[in-house]
Amino acid sequence: MRVLVFGGTGRIGSSAAWDLARAEDVEEVGIVGKGEEGLKRAAAWIGSDKIRLHRQDIAEEGGTMRLMDGYDVGVFALPDRRTSYRALEMAIGTSLPAVDVLEEYHRRPDVHETEGLAIPGGMTPDEYGDSLHERAEENGVTFLDGMGFAPGLSNATIGRGIDLLDSAEAATARVGGIPSREAAANHPLRYTVTWSFAHALREYMIDARVLRGGRIVEAPPLSDRESFVFEAFGKAEALEAAVTPGMPSLLYTRGDLAEFSEKTVRWPGHWAGIDALKECGLLDLEPTEFQGEIIRPREFFVSVVEPKLRPLPGEGDVCVMYNSVLGEKGGEAARVDHHLWAGPDEVVGISAMARVTGFSAAVAARMIGRKEIKEKGIVAPEDAIRGALYERYMEELNRRGIVVQETASPRTSPIQG
Known part of the structure; x- marks a missing residue:
């Protein structure tokens, strides 16, 4: 092809x-x-x-x-x-x-x-x-549509979790690209740029569509914050997540869920820093005058700060995912979790975000070229990559060192978990 x-x-x-x-x-x-x-x-x-x-x-x-x-x-x-x-x-x-x-x-x-x-x-x-x-x-x-890391791989795992249960009530996607813990200490906001910083800030500022009580509603940006410990692959990392407008297809393709939201994962301290910037008006897009010139605060902020967020030589990044689907299996409360902790390919020189996003897109493109994905029109990842095709997709990612851990277990936490 x-x-x-x-x-x-x-x-x-x-x-x-x-x-x-x-x-x-x-x-x-x-x-x-x-x-x-x-x-x-x-x-x-x-x-x-x-x-x-x-x-x-x-x-x-x-x-x-x-x-x-x-x-x-x-x-x-x-x-x-x-x-x-x-x-x-x-x-x-x-x-x-x-x-x-x-x-x-x-x-x-x-x-x-x-x-x-x-x-x-x-x-x-x-x-x-x-x-x-x-x-x-x-x-x-x-x-x-939206076939990278999140959306993309993350959508496919949420769809997989729903398919493994007899009925699903709620799902939460916790996903993000973050610097390594060592690199985070060297940069403002405990963050380094892994894709468009301006686009990331857009997601911090706009209302996000979520499912609440089975209805699509708009949630305030960065609301419903959550602190959690990522425990998989031998890790025990304290992280924070907040609602952002990612993975929107699930609101429509899996609208029978009572609850769904996507949350962006960051190191502790990042969201507090963003709160301060928002409160000061530095992330606004409304034009303002500065020394006789008309500027947009957010654009000015990006021009000043983005160079400080670029990875230094030897610094790496991580793609992290902790997705949960809650529902019932065999008449009992149950949950399915998917975890990912993927770093860069230091030998080839590909960041974690570029690997997980770019490789996911490449694998899916070849599936289309081989006519394994047959749906026509605008197709969401969770509808295209499921069943036997999901298994083949995961095998392809595994060969690239991108490993997703799937865990099905009884549900002991409240539905929000």
């Missing part, structure tokens, strides 16, 4: 391309980027004669669609919602099946901080999302 990677010069996209280039059933990997130097660097790092470089601005529709015509599957690792939806529109038009890693369920576009996403006139966001889904179905396109 021939796979085309948009955003292939970034960390996530280049990691997906690296993995795809080493797969026997992939004969060519196209990397799309706007800059020649970035494309050459990515190709040199990947080091495979399967790589083909395409200098192309996704905003140029004609050239992008002609490029899509020459490939079997796409991987979209694009930086914002505007470009992600643009790529989806063109993929539908060219009947290119694709995997997208953005934290967005394209059937239900988020209405907060739209990042330049334009809804066609005369349509609500939901109507636009449904129209995309219907057009993709009509064109026989599989668009696997």
Whole structure:
């Protein structure tokens, strides 16, 4: 198969391309980027004669669609919602099946901080999302939505937990990319950048859709905080989690749950630091005047702080997941938990976030290319990767050193646990 990677010069996209280039059933990997130097660097790092470089601005529709015509599957690792939806529109038009890693369920576009996403006139966001889904179905396109770490792998494990129970009542996803404990001590907010810091701050500031009492409601940003000890893989790490707007597809595909929320995991102290920044107005987007210039506080803050959050030489990161599904099995209260603690590949030089996100997308793209995922339209990870396909997906990740621990046990904690 021939796979085309948009955003292939970034960390996530280049990691997906690296993995795809080493797969026997992939004969060519196209990397799309706007800059020649970035494309050459990515190709040199990947080091495979399967790589083909395409200098192309996704905003140029004609050239992008002609490029899509020459490939079997796409991987979209694009930086914002505007470009992600643009790529989806063109993929539908060219009947290119694709995997997208953005934290967005394209059937239900988020209405907060739209990042330049334009809804066609005369349509609500939901109507636009449904129209995309219907057009993709009509064109026989599989668009696997939010297929990275979280959303993606995390969705698949929540779906798995629900499938293992006779009935499920509540689910909580606790996921995050954090620096190693040693690295956290060297940086403000006990945090290092593993993906777009500006996009992470967006998630800290907008209301999050959650399920409460079987209804979709909006929860305040970073609410329902939880301290817990991660106990798996020989670890005993104290962590904190707060509600953010990730993994939104589960609100619609598993709407029979009474409770569901996704929470972002951080080291203790991070959320207190964010609270102080919010209270001071430093994360606001409303323009303000500073020394005769109009600035947006959050943009200014990112420009000052992001360099201090970049990993120092030798520092690593971790992808952590602790997901729980509560319900009944055989007439008894039961729960299913999934744990992940994945670090970087220091030999190859791939961060934990790039490995878990990029490799998850690459594995799923190959499943689409082999026609193992048959659903058409905008498809959520929990609907596409289940049953025997879930087992094969996990086997692929295990071979890459990404191991998820699954535990089924009687439930002794309250439903919120």
